[in-house]
Amino acid sequence: MPEDLLPNQLLTARGLEAGYPGKQILFGVDLAVAPAEVVVLLGANGSGKSTALNTLSGFVRPWAGSIRFEGAEIAGRPPHRIFRRGIVQVSQARDLFPDLTVEDNLRLGAWARGGAVDALAEDVFRSFPRLAERRRQMVRLMSGGEQQMVAIGRALMGRPKLLLLDEPSGGLAPVFVKEIAAIIAELKRRAIAMVIVEQNIKLALSIADRFLILRDGRVTQRQDIRAGAADEQDIVRSIYL
Amino acid sequence: MPRLRVTRRLFWLVPLALLPLPLYLDQYRQYVVNLMLMYVPVGIGFNVVVGNLGLLAFSNVAFFGIGAYTSGVLALKLGVPWWLTILPAGLMGALAGCAAGIPALRGVRLFYLAIMTLAFGELLRWVYIRWVPVTGGSFGMSVPPPSVFGWTLETEGHKFYVFLVLVVLMVVLTDRVLRSRFGRAFMAIKDNELAAAAMGIPTDRYILLAFAWGGFVVGIGGSMYAALVGHVTPIAFDLTELILEFAVIMVGGLGSLLGSVIGAAVITAAPEFFREWLGFQELLFGLLIIAVILFLPRGLASLLARLHPVFVDRYYRD
Structure with missing residues (x-):
């Protein structure tokens, strides 16, 4: 059994199969995340990384397999229910509310989970001073990097x-990548x-505890890099070659 | 913004200022004012779905007709006094709203939703025409004079007071809805449906709720129609009527509650003003609509909003 399928995980997905009408993307993916752990998914375009995330958040319904989150089965549940359990996704398209202000975007992040909305928002503004300056600005008028900050900040509101x-x-x-x-x-x-x-990959390895390499919808390699740094060249080779 | 809160209370002066109106108006002018009042809920309900939720649903005239027929049938066939038919008319409107919203739940959007909801309105018209024993068919039905708590509303002035109460109620309730979690969910869905779902908003449920609330308010407008006109016929709920209702929210301001009120007043009053230019009425009316849309794409409400912040819709800020 791979070490990441041990009990006491925050999330454990087993045998995930998923796809879109007429095209299967994931062919039995196993994935686990321990509390406070950072897992990075690597892989070439079309290897199923985004589909894997979308399956965890409920936007893609798995065809087979199970996803347990804090002990409860969440596979096939609608996105808003999964969100309420505490799984929050920041999608590639960032999916903000473009005609609303930064502040309103943040507030909507707390719509479902509630909490002290003002305090949460102030906390986000402290972490993202750049957003605090622009809190009344419409999101569509912001740069890509700023929008990414709004998206992450909004996710934190949940x-x-x-x-x-x-x-x-x-x-x-590049400046924003660093930020x-x-x-x-x-x-x-x-x-x-x-x-x-x-x-x-450089960014990925700098933050990851573990990484998984996906290839054509299957996990081809998994490695814990807390003990020692992985070789970047090696990884690139196993992703693309 | 505590100062604004105080100034917003001043909105209550508007209905109060209108109270002596029947003393000054003849029956016809009072009828026109009542017509304006009737179009307020009709516009509000439409605007919730199109303006606040942001879906191109053109089934408004169906909710309007259902409301009118519910009041008409209950009053004429079962002898229910009019005031007791108002709530059922709203509920039937809400039911029709849910039915019209079903395609939207199946992911139908934009022009496709527009055409399907249009078809829904026409389907109901077909029912009004065919279901002769209940609806009276193409000739429609005459509704008995409306009564409230056993009093018959004999003059237009009497109807005015009842209508005023209903309109204030609908405005206040819709304002509450739009400023609540519900309104915020509508706003999120309008701006980015996927993101709304990603933020944990059960989008299907809120789409249905917006349709239901829209249908309810418009259904009450339909009930007012039955009381005001006294005659309910299929022709009153055709495409021309739908376009008129659409003009109400476009001219007033999409997504603006205040806009629905202004739009209802302007669209009803304008033809009366243009009466002096006989033969050019329709032309002038059309020009007015084009002018507003060209120069004020957010409607007349946006003009007021520029004058004073008190007129700015505040659906999100708590």
Whole structure:
């Protein structure tokens, strides 16, 4: 049994099969996340990384397999129910409310889970001073990097137990990639468990506790890198060759 | 913003200021004012679905007709006094709203939803025409004079007071809905449905709720129609009527509660003003609508919002 399928995990997915009408994408993926752990999914385009995340968050219904989160089966449940359990996704498209202000976007992040909305928002603004300056600005008028911050900040408003980040550095200017990396590192210090899909391998390895390599919908390699750094060249080879 | 809260209370002066109106108006003018009042809920309900939820659903005239027929049938066939038919008319409107919202739950959007909801309205018209024993068919039915607590509303002035109460109630309740969690969910769905779902909002449930609330309010407008016009016929709920109702929210302001009120007043009053230019009425009416949409795409309500922040819709800020 792979070590990440041991009990006492926050989330355990087994034998996940999923896809879209007429095309299967995942062929039996096993994945587990321990509390406060950061797991990175690597893989070439089309290897099923995003589908795996979307299956965990409920936007894609698995065809087979189980997903247990804090002991409860959540496979096939609708996204809003999974969200309420504390799994919050920041999708690749960031999916913000473009015509609303930064502040309103954040507040809507707390819509379902409630809590002290103002305090949560102030907390986000403290972590993202750049957003605090622009709190009344419409999100559509912001740069990609700022929008990514709004998306992550909004996810935090839902007080996530497990945060799913889909290509957080995707399409961002190098300055912002650094900033986002710092933000993720900070979230890790706060012991928020994360599953991250990331193309930027350097960034991915700098924050990961473990990584999985997906290939054509199957996990081909998994490695714990807490003990020692993995060889970047090696990983690139096993992803693409 | 405590100062604004005080100024917003001043909105209550509007209905109060209208109270002496029947003393100054003849029966016809009073009828036109009552018509304006009737179009307020009709516009509000439409606006909740199209403006606040952001779905292109053109079934409003169906809710309106259902409300009118519910009041008409209950009053004429079962002898129920009109005031007791108002709530059933609203509930039937809400039911029709849920029915019209079903395609939206199946993921139908944009033009496809527009066409399906249009078809829903036409289907109901077919029912009104065919179900002769109940609806009276193409000739419709004459509704007995409306009564409230045993009093018959004999003059237009009498109807005015009842209508005013209903309109204030619908405005206040809808304001509550839009400022609650419900309204925030509508707003999120309108701006980005996927993101709304990702934020844990059960989008299906809220889409249905918006349709139901819209249908309820419009159904009450239909009940007012039965009381005001006294005659319910299928032709009153055709596409022309739908376009008129659409003009109410476009001219007033999409997604604005205040806009629905202003739109109802302007669209009802405008033809009366244009009466002096006989033969050009329709032309002038059309020009008015085009002018507003060209120069004020957010409607007349946006013009007021520029004048003073008290007129700004505040659906999100608590």
